[in-house]
Amino acid sequence: MLLRIDFETDRPIYQQIRDQIVEGIAGGALTPGARLPSVRQLAADLDINLQTANKAYAILQAEGFLTVHRREGFIVRAFDEMRAAPGHLRDLERKLRPLAAEALCRGLSPDEFAGLCRAASDTVKKGEGR
Amino acid sequence: MLLRIDFETDRPIYQQIRDQIVEGIAGGALTPGARLPSVRQLAADLDINLQTANKAYAILQAEGFLTVHRREGFIVRAFDEMRAAPGHLRDLERKLRPLAAEALCRGLSPDEFAGLCRAASDTVKKGEGR
Amino acid sequence: MLLRIDFETDRPIYQQIRDQIVEGIAGGALTPGARLPSVRQLAADLDINLQTANKAYAILQAEGFLTVHRREGFIVRAFDEMRAAPGHLRDLERKLRPLAAEALCRGLSPDEFAGLCRAASDTVKKGEGR
Amino acid sequence: MLLRIDFETDRPIYQQIRDQIVEGIAGGALTPGARLPSVRQLAADLDINLQTANKAYAILQAEGFLTVHRREGFIVRAFDEMRAAPGHLRDLERKLRPLAAEALCRGLSPDEFAGLCRAASDTVKKGEGR
């Protein structure tokens, strides 16, 4: 699983890492129980600040995607644990609203928007487009 | 059309305004040609700084949702002009990916995610939940 | 000679009038000695403020394109008088610089830029594109 | 690369900065990848407000001339990226028309105007006259 950082986007680096790891889990590149590179390793690999790598993992942990073991470092959680994270559905809906509104303004019907979302989900599931 | 600002969240004020106005257009509360409150009025209403209100409108203008009329101030653009904004579909897809990935991790199939998106679009279209 | 005002551009109305009248002279729609509509007439025709129409004519007069007669109002000056306006060449060069720089950045060679300028001049001379 | 601001002219400060940086890129004083002074540095150097410097860079970014790197601040974009900016040619033509018209009125034939434009482009390309 290779991470690619864009230093010239307005999306913070730690968010890019977070997004790509979530996408890796969704696409099957990272399976539950898999070990992630250590914070130090990650920072060195991507040539980023240690605190940035740290923040990315901290977010993933808080969101329920990762857990930390004393010896093994950060590992991918089991799917049923991810699904048990409290409030994640409401959170998803909240983040979806602005996109749904934007799509409507751009002329996409609810059905068309749903189709676009389905396509995005399919693409991610197959691990494509990375 | 009433705007509500959350001064506690880390989402910038001008982005909150932007989101709510886009939602207002999508939900029919704001129709093409409608005048928006003047930047000064908006700033006074929301008790925010003039420049903050200014920036919100400037973004909406750059994104193709508003135009500025020399006499009437900011007004909602025609729908076909909003749809003509270049790259808006690719932009939407890019913003959708992280949400699709998150949904998959949380156990939603592409079909279920599409259903959620459709529901969000319907809600916004009806102008509900504001 | 019909003037068209765009109320939704950032170019001030008086500048739009000024530009279109200059273009009318360049394209032959307005010939030296021709009478222009009175300030009142112009303001009524375009549904603009009297002062705005006034300002447009004042600029054209200051730039040497129009002159004002007691009885006949504003009329187009003779070409040799327009050419005698002091500093107009230097003025033109000054306004041209930013465009030349922009063209170079966009990959246009000096020759290509000159070609573009020639084409623009031809178009205006034929009175096209209005 | 030295910037000079005229505080007397009605041309906004941020536009003057914008023009001079574009000219600097066109003239080779600023090459792709080059770092620009930080907004704070620029504001201090020119003795202007931070927001004014900010706005100048924001415009250059929106126009495709600059990009912002998370570590290095604002840097000059690659030429092929500048050329990929959508609608820049049409934009250039639009800005060129009033100058072409003015030149014709002042007695310059399309060929002579093209020559003037070519000269302006050459001057800028050599980095002269700054």
Next chain:
DNA sequence: GTGGTCTAGACCACT
């Protein structure tokens, strides 16, 4: 250190 956000308040251009 970088840019991003926000405030309070002023003056100007345009219509």
Next chain:
DNA sequence: GTGGTCTAGACCACG
């Protein structure tokens, strides 16, 4: 009245 520009100064996010 509208928006546009500019100032002085503060606090935060990011790396």
